[in-house]
Amino acid sequence: MPTTSLKLSPELKERAVAAAEELGISTHAFMVGAISQAADAAEQRAEFVAQAQTALAEMRESGLGYDADDVRTYLRERLSNSEAARPEAKPWRK
Numbered sequence: 001m002p003t004t005s006l007k008l009s010p011e012l013k014e015r016a017v018a019a020a021e022e023l024g025i026s027t028h029a030f031m032v033g034a035i036s037q038a039a040d041a042a043e044q045r046a047e048f049v050a051q052a053q054t055a056l057a058e059m060r061e062s063g064l065g066y067d068a069d070d071v072r073t074y075l076r077e078r079l080s081n082s083e084a085a086r087p088e089a090k091p092w093r094k
Contacts, residue, residue, distance in 0.1 A: 006031065064089035 008016065020030035059065050070087035077084035 059092075062089075063091050063093045065092040066090070 016030055016034075017027050020027045023030065025033075066087050066089055074084055074087050
């Protein structure tokens with residue numbers, strides 16, 4: 001496996017060492033885990049943004065959307081009733 005060198009400030013290195021010790025793992029394992037978590041978060045955000053862009057394009061093409069009050073009501077009902085009826089999409093163009 002190729003190596004990568006990280007230059008950390010003394011303060012950050014101390015924090016990483018302390019966190020790794022607290023978790024009972026090596027500093028290397030802590031940094032690999034942290035980078036893995038950050039990469040996962042970045043990938044999830046990119047997927048979320050892609051889904052949002054697709055939904056926006058579909059809304060613009062169809063001219064249909066959801067009233068915010070209807071969505072809020074649905075979400076409140078959904079908390080206690082998993083079979084709550086979804087709101088209906090409505091035309092938003094004038």
